[in-house]
Amino acid sequence: MHVPDGFLDAPTSVATGAVAAAGVAIALRRARTELDDRTAPMAGLVAAFVFAGQMMNFPVGAGTSGHLLGGALAAVLVGPWTGALCISVVLMVQALFMADGGITALGTNITLMALVGCGVGYAVFRAAVAVLPKKASVVAPAAAAGALVSVPVAAAVFTLLFAIGGTAPVDTGKVLTAMVGWHVVIGIGEAVVTGLVVAAVMAARPDLVHGARGLLPARELEIREAAA
Amino acid sequence: MSRRAFFAVALLAALLVAGVGSYYASAHPDGLEHVAEQAGFADSADEPKTGDSPLADYRTKGVEDERLSGGIAGVVGVGLVLVLMGGLGYALRRRRTSEPAEPVEPAESSR
Numbered sequence: 001m002h003v004p005d006g007f008l009d010a011p012t013s014v015a016t017g018a019v020a021a022a023g024v025a026i027a028l029r030r031a032r033t034e035l036d037d038r039t040a041p042m043a044g045l046v047a048a049f050v051f052a053g054q055m056m057n058f059p060v061g062a063g064t065s066g067h068l069l070g071g072a073l074a075a076v077l078v079g080p081w082t083g084a085l086c087i088s089v090v091l092m093v094q095a096l097f098m099a100d101g102g103i104t105a106l107g108t109n110i111t112l113m114a115l116v117g118c119g120v121g122y123a124v125f126r127a128a129v130a131v132l133p134k135k136a137s138v139v140a141p142a143a144a145a146g147a148l149v150s151v152p153v154a155a156a157v158f159t160l161l162f163a164i165g166g167t168a169p170v171d172t173g174k175v176l177t178a179m180v181g182w183h184v185v186i187g188i189g190e191a192v193v194t195g196l197v198v199a200a201v202m203a204a205r206p207d208l209v210h211g212a213r214g215l216l217p218a219r220e221l222e223i224r225e226a227a228a
Numbered sequence: 229m230s231r232r233a234f235f236a237v238a239l240l241a242a243l244l245v246a247g248v249g250s251y252y253a254s255a256h257p258d259g260l261e262h263v264a265e266q267a268g269f270a271d272s273a274d275e276p277k278t279g280d281s282p283l284a285d286y287r288t289k290g291v292e293d294e295r296l297s298g299g300i301a302g303v304v305g306v307g308l309v310l311v312l313m314g315g316l317g318y319a320l321r322r323r324r325t326s327e328p329a330e331p332v333e334p335a336e337s338s339r
Binding site: 001002003004005006007028031032033035036037038039041042043044045046047048049050051052054055056057058059060062063064065066067078080085086087090092093094095096097098100101102103104157158162166167168170171174175178179182183186199204205208 | 229231234235237238239242243245246249253255256257259262263264267269271274277278281282283284286287301306307310311312314318322
């Protein structure tokens with residue numbers, strides 16, 4: 001869903017740039033509460049994994065493909081604020097080095113995939129966890145639900161931006177139907193990948209999953225030998 | 229699984245996906261590109277401003293072999309993102325260990 005330069009006019013790109021800058025500034029402050037010595041390397045890994053996942057386009061029919069956006073995945077694994085920073089770093093590297101997503105559209109892409117992606121993905125995840133039984137086994141399906149919803153919502157927000165500042169005279173209703181329709185299908189792929197990856201991390205190291213906090217059984221105290 | 233082993237496995241998975249798996253990724257336009265073509269606003273896209281980057285379009289400049297060219301771009305990208313976000317994570321983290329096995333300084337635990 002990487003928006004290239006030129007799709008949106010300059011005022012809209014400036015506005016989304018301001019939204020992205022404000023969002024990243026808040027995330028930089030709030031991420032401090034999510035990061036410690038144990039989770040800091042996890043943030044780097046999650047960003048690296050999302051970068052890799054975004055290269056892996058999967059076919060969704062009719063000569064179209066989709067790829068992981070990773071907002072819900074990152075938000076559940078490292079927390080929503082750190083997750084938004086992870087996606088922002090991925091988008092920055094893609095725009096600067098890979099020519100994937102425009103430079104003037106970087107604010108638009110951060111707004112769509114980092115802020116909307118992580119925000120909606122995490123909100124739906126928390127809502128799902130709240131209504132499901134208080135068990136660690138709900139974390140992966142709840143993350144998948146967040147992923148499923150986050151993709152079409154980001155597509156709808158793109159359409160809103162296109163309606164406001166699109167440079168081509170195209171009917172908004174047509175774009176909205178097509179964008180949301182295709183991205184519901186892509187969202188299913190997003191949900192499958194997110195659910196599988198979160199389930200794998202939950203199986204290996206549930207203590208490193210931000211979204212599982214409060215759902216894991218209390219660890220018993222144990223005597224450990226100090227590392228030499 | 230130790231944390232070190234977990235991180236090693238996860239990093240290897242990311243490197244394999246970006247360095248090897250991406251060769252097999254679908255080359256079809258993604259959802260937005262497809263809609264832009266169908267609805268008729270694909271032409272409003274400008275030429276990428278970073279199109280002459282050595283890794284533009286996930287191809288390594290000067291490497292002819294398709295598989296190698298994409299693989300190198302993927303691996304370099306994973307490394308860049310890992311270092312940037314890992315570094316940011318370390319810079320932002322709370323300077324307090326939460327390893328349960330290690331003693332917590334009384335001054336810090338009592339805020």
